Amino acid sequence: MPHSRFQRRIEGLLAEADVRVGGDRPWDLQVHDPRFSARALGQGSLGLGESYMDGWWDAASLDGFLFRVLEARLDERVHGVGEVFDALRARLVNLQTQRRSGEVGRRHYDLGNDLYGAMLGKRLVYSCGYWRTAHDLDAAQEAKLDLVCRKLQLKPGMRVLDIGCGWGEALKFAVERYGVSGVGVTISQQQADFARELCAGLPVDIRLQDYRDLDEPFDAAFSLGMFEHVGVKNYTTYFDVARRCLPPQGLFLLHTIGGNRSVHRTDPWIARYIFPNSMLPSAAQIAHAIEGRFVLEDWHNFGADYDLTLQAWRANVEAAWPSLDPRYDERFRRMWRFYLAGSMATFRSRRSQLWQLVLSPRGVPGGYVAPR
Template sequence: MSHLTNKQDTRFSENSDLHNLATELLAKADIRINGSRPWDIQLKSPGVIDRALSEGNLGLGEAYMDGHWDAEELDEFFSRLLRAHLDAEIRPSRLILHALRAKLANLQSFKRAWQVGETHYDLGNDFYAAMLDRRMTYTCGYWRNATTLDEAQEAKLDLICRKLELKPGMRILDIGCGWGSFMAYAAEHYGVECVGITISQEQTDYGKQLMKQGLPVEFRLQDYREVSESFDAIVSIGMFEHVGRRNHREYMEVAHRCLKDGGMFLLHTIGKNVRESTPDPWIDKYIFPNGDLPSIGQIGDAAGGLFVTEDLHNFGADYDKTLMAWYANFEKAWPQFYDRFGERFYRMWRYYLLSCAAAFRARDIQLWQWVLSKQGILGGYQRLSE
């Protein structure tokens, strides 16, 4: 796109004052309106700046889905924006009700908890198979010694098995088991039996294929609050983000109830840097309904008196690489899904994957693995050398 003059730029905003304000804010992130660099924002229609300033990421994201603006390197656009903390400078008054709703209502109640399965995880197993690794692992990979997505995901699964010190014959509970990648890996390589629970019908149907292969894994279409059996170890990989702050304590109580004495519980979750924050309104509306990222303090409060924290490991920067690998797979496979989902879905999914990659790149959000025990491990927990 040719570089536009400042006079031409102003026709893409509601008024010159808004344009000047946006120009000043974006300059802090070294982003230019209609600039020539790949991370610069390109305005295609009027009103984008007004929507962004008045509605925050909700307005910015919807304008992108509508095709009203673009950036060649959308991930780098957001990384720069977040590193400059521009999101903290824009507090739209229109989102006050969204913030109050997130703090006061139980958006992850038993009835509402199933919404994310229907909206997000049930898009189609073929769609996720095209985007993810060969085991269909929809969580952060571990890239320390990995060069491919498959290697990173297997390294993550093995890391979890080793942290839990799994041994043949153990019975494991997987809370939020997804497509069963952990259960299949643990059963194949460590000789354990697994029970996985999910709120996605598509994931449950996929799990039946694994069960037909003779693996000792069981899929249940079930809410975590309904589980009451005892297990030698518990794992939860990328599910706690859907629990919600009003349910954190109950979640930990369920894990405590189901974990045998002497066993360990590994919690793998995305987390935020601050305790008091509001879920992103665009992500909440279009990607993960009722999601709520926890802080370290909130997890600590929920586990207090129930668990001893044996280990806490942050490898959030690895999620940037994971999301970019998913994005590359998504772009490659997109032609086969265009007729099913359409252009607006494509722009929505691109916005989701690349903006989230940017958030991890900017260290705005984290990925933690907690190792918890009920009474503390005598002599202390021996952290892996990795």
């Protein structure tokens, strides 16, 4: 039988990650469909994720299973047949052009504010919290927003730009706590509508606009969790935009997930189901793009905090599923569980990082002292 050969191969690979098929530990794999092994071996991460969505396998601790797979580097040994084409396409084609940029807004950020409201907590902040002294998600997100404001040295009367403003929570926080005014741009219609309502009555201008169209003066600027959608072919353009909007003494804070290696595309399953046309920058790619444009004042890594943030998001959304719209059906829920668990695994294994960079156009006179 062909399946037996594939099954032996899968079982052998998983044994290297201390995972047993049919085992009784939380991270062990329970296979419900004999076609699973061939699909996972033939399609790599896409086959693994899609077969989970289809109910072909389970693990009591999905993040525990995926963490062990990544720790054992099994993902580097199993590649789907389409991945070579995807990699070549990403190198040859700019997948993040202005025409393509709206796709992630429509397919991910416009899924529904009800889903994100249930998952993200008190504030709709869809980026890593700062857990240094925090003990819950809401406190961690407030600590992160305050950290951003302190790093930017915000003062009353300053005009601030938020590139990729999401639901407007960061600008609202900065305006209310630090007395600034601001402009936020997003490519998501639902985010823009929500942010305008959230910031009603405040000196905040929310725009449905591509970052590349920005060309006006600000005293400071930040971008939280948006750079992952820019794409390496557009990094220099992105930093040119930030640079032309700032005065010589202005500061720019970049908050982004990062990878340990330079790539030109994202994971195939993530690209198809979660973040189309996205990719994680490497330190080398960022450094190359800011060369000649900014002075690097500070580079802060708190990637381990993302595991805690994701666990809190998962607890929130799991509690909320029964009350959410039926359009989030069982296959969607399994997709979302795989997304959150896989993300936990990448940060827990330190395969992904969370960076905050503080950049200045000409260097802070006398030096920059970074808050922590």
